[in-house]
Amino acid sequence: MSDQPASDASLSRLVCGDCTATYPASEPRIECACGGLLTVEHQLSGLHAPHLLQTFAERWTCRTGADASGVWRYRELLGDFAQPVTRLEGNTNLYANPALRRWTGSESLLLKHEGENPTGSFKDRGMTVGVSKAAQIGAKAVVCASTGNTSSSLASYAAFAGLPCIVFVPLGKITAGKLAQSIAYGARVIQVEGDFDVALTIARSVCQDMGLYLLNSVNPWRLEGQKSIVFEMLQQLGWVVPDWIVVPGGNLGNTSAFGKALRELAALGVISRLPRLAVIQAHGANPFYQAFHRGFRSFSPVTAHTVATAINIGNPANYQRARRAIEETNGVVEEVTDTEILTAKAAVDASGIGCEPASAATVAGLRKLINAGLIKPGDNVVGVLTGHLLKDPQAVVDYHTQHGWQAEVVAANSAAVRRVLEKVQS
Numbered sequence: 275m276s277d278q279p280a281s282d283a284s285l286s287r288l289v290c291g292d293c294t295a296t297y298p299a300s301e302p303r304i305e306c307a308c309g310g311l312l313t314v315e316h317q318l319s320g321l322h323a324p325h326l327l328q329t330f331a332e333r334w335t336c337r338t339g340a341d342a343s344g345v346w347r348y349r350e351l352l353g354d355f356a357q358p359v360t361r362l363e364g365n366t367n368l369y370a371n372p373a374l375r376r377w378t379g380s381e382s383l384l385l386k387h388e389g390e391n392p393t394g395s396f397k398d399r400g401m402t403v404g405v406s407k408a409a410q411i412g413a414k415a416v417v418c419a420s421t422g423n424t425s426s427s428l429a430s431y432a433a434f435a436g437l438p439c440i441v442f443v444p445l446g447k448i449t450a451g452k453l454a455q456s457i458a459y460g461a462r463v464i465q466v467e468g469d470f471d472v473a474l475t476i477a478r479s480v481c482q483d484m485g486l487y488l489l490n491s492v493n494p495w496r497l498e499g500q501k502s503i504v505f506e507m508l509q510q511l512g513w514v515v516p517d518w519i520v521v522p523g524g525n526l527g528n529t530s531a532f533g534k535a536l537r538e539l540a541a542l543g544v545i546s547r548l549p550r551l552a553v554i555q556a557h558g559a560n561p562f563y564q565a566f567h568r569g570f571r572s573f574s575p576v577t578a579h580t581v582a583t584a585i586n587i588g589n590p591a592n593y594q595r596a597r598r599a600i601e602e603t604n605g606v607v608e609e610v611t612d613t614e615i616l617t618a619k620a621a622v623d624a625s626g627i628g629c630e631p632a633s634a635a636t637v638a639g640l641r642k643l644i645n646a647g648l649i650k651p652g653d654n655v656v657g658v659l660t661g662h663l664l665k666d667p668q669a670v671v672d673y674h675t676q677h678g679w680q681a682e683v684v685a686a687n688s689a690a691v692r693r694v695l696e697k698v699q700s
């Protein structure tokens with residue numbers, strides 16, 4: 275444990291992105307009275323960068339308690355929480371994999387695997403902060419709309435906090451693994467006869483009407499937790515900034531959180547230049563890509579259709595903050611087809627690392643940007659894998675069956691097994 279005092283609650287406040295209103299950080303609201311989204315703003319001037327990095331380095335060696343969490347390690351940059359609801363999330367690996375370096379053409383690629391979080395996706399980093407806030411303000415129940423990973427994560431953290439949890443998922447558009455997690459952790463699962471975008475609209479209005487606490491990525495505290503992906507990545511790199519960070523984009527919570535994390539580190543003087551963000555969308559769910567190619571002059575939602583269920587989102591709630599992140603980092607937005615996603619996923623899986631389809635968009639998009647010459651083979655690149663392979667086992671079986679894989683069945687004796695193996699070798 276370190277002697278660094280936790281940041282004072284009065285040093286953080288909620289600020290509206292649309293008007294000039296501000297609210298105390300203790301306020302149980304996620305939207306401004308004007309309807310705009312709120313952002314947590316920290317008073318950074320009291321923080322001394324060398325002291326802060328020293329504190330982070332000391333906590334790095336902790337194995338127990340909140341300091342051992344890959345989120346709460348950076349608590350000075352998150353807000354004041356005396357009793358975080360934590361599963362010691364984060365602490366995810368950065369993989370240097372030769373096969374994937376060859377496959378993408380990115381010679382020094384590192385992959386940060388957020389699928390190694392407790393419930394199998396990066397959503398745990400946001401949820402530990404969001405549910406800690408829900409507990410702190412005495413929420414009656416917590417609610418989210420989800421394509422599956424947000425609900426899995428919320429259900430788990432709500433169980434840890436002893437809070438009732440209600441999740442809205444799009445009927446028939448959630449993988450069996452994610453549905454199973456939400457049920458298993460004890461959430462009330464309501465399947466909406468519509469897509470994610472409809473489910474989110476419903477969840478938002480139900481929360482407003484019934485005074486329940488919404489934990490989608492419109493919740494400012496979730497984004498605070500997700501900033502820790504960048505903090506931890508840079509700490510792993512000795513605070514040396516890569517040239518590019520590549521991440522999939524769905525509701526654009528991560529894109530927004532990464533932009534905010536980098537802005538704060540620059541303001542603190544921890545980093546002196548920014549990496550460029552490359553956000554990868556599925557072609558069938560690409561409203562951010564389209565807006566980027568219009569120079570962000572206009573934005574139109576789409577009806578989303580992609581195999582990558584975690585990014586099957588047509589009307590991203592965090593569009594404005596994500597746009598700012600792209601503009602401030604001189605970033606780019608790319609799109610990839612479902613075929614490109616599944617081909618990249620097969621490469622990530624075969625490398626031994628493995629990920630769910632949405633995460634493979636990172637690798638597919640990186641390969642495309644290298645081929646286009648926008649990212650150079652020698653650039654330092656960190657790609658974020660957002661979710662675990664086991665989130666969507668059906669995608670694996672379907673893909674490999676279509677590419678010639680067959681189940682091999684043998685009689686239960688060694689002679690029969692020998693015959694089968696000798697046939698393969700000849």
Ligand SMILES: *Cc1c(COP(=O)(O)O)cnc(C)c1O
Pocket residue numbers: 395396397423424491522523524525526527528529584585630632633660661662
């Ligand atoms: C939620 C999620 C995404 C999309 O992230 P956004 O922050 O909504 O853009 C991508 N991949 C996985 C595995 C996810 O769970």
Ligand SMILES: [Zn+2]
Pocket residue numbers: 290291292293294295306307308309310
């Ligand atoms: Zn406002």
